[in-house]
Amino acid sequence: MRIDIFCESGEGYGLGHFYRSLKLIAIFVKLTKLPYIHAITLHNRGDYTPPPLHTLLDSPPSHIELICKNYEWLSTQPEMLELAIVDSYEAQEWFYHRLIQHSQALICLDDTLRDVYPNDCYILNPTPDSKSYFKGYSHLWCGEEYMILPQHIESKPLESAQDSKPTAHNQNKQIFVNFGGVDLSNLSQRFIDLLADLLMSVPVGQCHFHLVLGGGYPHKIAIPKPLENFISMYHNLTPSEFLHLASTCDYALSAGGGSMLELLRLKVPSIIVQTVQNQSFHIEQWEKKGVIYHAKDLPSALSTLESWQENPPKILKQNLKNLNLGSKLESALLRLIKNLVKPHSTTQSLAHIKLNALSFLTLTPTQSQVVLQMRNHPDIAKWMYATCITQESHNAFLANLANDNTKRYWLLQEDNEYIGVGSLTRINLTHRHAFIGIYKNVDSTLSYKGAKILTFLESYAFNELGLHTLHLEVLEHNAQAIAFYKKMGYTQEGILHDFIREVKNSKSTYHNVILMYKECV
Known part of the structure; x- marks a missing residue:
């Protein structure tokens, strides 16, 4: 798949x-x-x-x-x-x-x-x-x-991604800081500047800040010398490094979005600052649940961090423990x-759908034109052996069908809408096999057109004609069609090398054709 x-x-x-x-x-x-x-x-x-x-x-x-x-x-x-x-x-x-x-x-x-x-x-x-x-x-x-949920949290070394190494801070509260992968408004620098302004009035010495810049961070950042011992800076961490660093911290200051959800998963008490409008709803909902603190701006976020030094957020921590994240x-x-990978799942789910199968032998002139236009649509014709069918050859083909018992073609209709064409050719009742062919009506708005047509053909071939095996040919570079047939239970059985010749600008290109089959269960 x-x-x-x-x-x-x-x-x-x-x-x-x-x-x-x-x-x-x-x-x-x-x-x-x-x-x-x-x-x-x-x-x-x-x-x-x-x-x-x-x-x-x-x-x-x-x-x-x-x-x-x-x-x-x-x-x-x-x-x-x-x-x-x-x-x-x-x-x-x-x-x-x-x-x-x-x-x-x-x-x-x-x-x-x-x-x-x-x-x-x-x-x-x-x-x-x-x-x-x-x-x-x-x-x-x-x-x-x-x-x-993140799948792994590993203890990976951070020195390679770290721009400035931390000093000894084992006795300090460890604060994880991240404002998203890009941080276009440069909250990271504003945070550093604010921290520098407050250095004398706020006991930042009780904290050590781990500032993580995302892989898309476009700015040049500067840390004033008085703050160098209080901030470790990291850039473009891998997901495992990001998660491990966050898991080792006591608190976090973060933007909403993906970083906030990862901090929730790690049960790290977090102060969230909204950085873009689309974060509003989920920040509001998680705040109602009592598992984050929503700060209106960076000064109030730092003020909250200061209060947490004296009064740890016990209720918030308890609410985080009670979360039931990702369980389903x-x-x-x-x-x-x-x-999706069950060979017959689509066939079974479509069994109740009633299609109107119109034999090519009974088409009206209008329906005949529908078939021709459908077949010559560029999105269909490019996968065919012949890229264009003329009106004359189309009329001759329909006329000859009445005398050929080895071919049967249908125009399939659902809810008064034509969804495509299905065919059984090279029908051999002695050896009980045939070749199938389908193409969809590109202009139809209905879903699963190909699966519906194929389900009809298989039902007719196995139940009405009593066939044992169905075969098909598909161009090797038509990857989507090959994947579709595999999903529907067909198995590759061979390759016809250089089987189809395509001529463009007087130059020939040869294409392989894949052979596939499916047996009656």
Whole structure:
């Protein structure tokens, strides 16, 4: 199975979406010990290029291939996907609805209560009480039980990522400070400047601050000499280093977003400063739950830290201990993965759908034109042996079908909408096998068109004709179609080398064809 993740990260976006997606990938990797996943594709809008997977995850399986793409994916037309994940504040409603038509399952990561998602997608929002904001959805993964948890907390050396080494501070309170992966408003420098101004009036000597700058931090930071013994600065920590450092601290001062959720998981009492508008809802909800302190600005945050030296936040610590974070997410993801990889799961779930199968022998002139236009659509024709069918050859083909018992073609219709064409060719009743072929109506808005057509063909072939085996041919570079057929239970049986010749600008290119088959169960 392949996972496609669509997110935004880099300057202007921050790194929260990328790292939230990364933590979800880590859970999938953990679950793929079975193994299920063979490839992960990260579609990134923005200028951030993540380091290799093995530097981000602990011991990722070698069989998983990670492909990273930086491009404007909102303008693209996705082809058939298996599992798609979107973490975006800018994707519009039409994109989600288009994407769910081209994927077997869609997970939408949400923290701003957007109303743009399709009804049959999976909405993942770990904020308390978020479920009450979504009505009419079939799959809601909402509440603290569905938080995406970091998978590992390891004791990794920090010297390589540390810009200034700490002095001895074993008797001081350790304060973790982070204002996000990018920190465009440069709260990090404002925090240092404020700390310098307050050095004489606030007992900062009782604290040692661990200031973590994210991988996308664009500014040059300066620490005044009087503060050098009170601040250790780190830049671009790995996720494991970030988590380990935070876990060793007594308190934290952080922006909302992904860092706040990781601090909640680590049960570190935290003072949260809102840095962007989209953090407002979940900061408010976690504050209502009594597990964070929300400071309106940096001066009030430092004032709260000062008060915590004398009066530790006992109630907040107790509330953190009582949190039930992420307890349901892994089992929910595992159920989804198993459903996606079951060869017959889609066939069984579509068994109740009634399609109107119109034989090519009975097509009206209007329906005949529908078939021709559907077949010559650029998104369909590019995967065919012949890229264009003329009107004359189409008419001749239909006329010859009446005298050919080895071929059967249907125009499939659901709810008065044409969804595509299915065919059985090279039908051999003696040896009980045939070849299948399908193509979808690109303009249809209905979901799972390919699976519905294929389910009809298999039912007719195995139940009506009593066939034993179905075969198919697919171009080797049509990866999405190959993945789809594998999901539907088809097995690769061979390769026809240089089987198809493509001519462009008087130059010939030869393509391999994959042979696949499926037996009647």
